Amino acid sequence: MEDFKDLKVGDSVWTIQEEDTEIIQINYNSSYxxxxxxxxxxxxxxxxxxxxxxxxFCSNPxxxxxxxxxxxxxVSDNNESWHKRFVFMIKNNFYISWFSVEDxxxxxxxxxxVHWKYAKEMEEIEQIELTIEEIAEKFGLCAEQIKIKK
Incomplete structure (x- = not known):
């Protein structure tokens, strides 16, 4: 929700009734x-x-x-768990993507x-480079036991 407490006389605003208009008076002792x-x-x-x-509105919504x-x-809804998605638009401050599509x-x-609260560019993903041997060691396996799939 927009914050109107910082508006000043002379500021430009947009209203349903007038579209582009200007603040001509502010009287905090009034209900309006x-x-x-x-x-x-x-x-x-x-x-x-x-x-x-x-x-x-402060500008035309x-x-x-x-x-x-x-x-x-x-994309994410909680800014913690992130998912790769194809975002095709932003609407009402939400990122709209195809549901569960990863390719x-x-x-x-x-x-x-589906819509999401947060989105980041792919370049912002922190990537870790690992060898098959490092992955095997992490899981207590031999490198030959690991098959990488996408």
Missing amino acids: PIKTKMYSYTLDGFQLNFHKHRSL FEKKEDFEPRWMI DEGVAKQVST
Whole structure:
């Protein structure tokens, strides 16, 4: 949710009622302290305090903010466990990917999607380089017993 407590007279805002407009008055003693050219709003951005959805925004929430190039990224909901996924868009501050797809073949077939709170570029993945012998030692095996699969 946007924070309107730092707005000042003269700041540009976007409202459902007026679209691009300007703050002309702020009166914290009022139930509707933020006044634009035509309407007043609560500190939470509602034109009327019983409305279900706010009308005041710092910028147009419907405007395309950036061109997003679909790509392989690592994603997470908890910022701890990460998964490689093909992210094809950002919507409402969530990263949208194909559900449980980890390769290009899956991208072509999948139709179900899932959203994630966090995403990082693939280059941000910390990689560890190990030899077959090091892996074998870790698991108490002989190198000949290990078969690497992807």
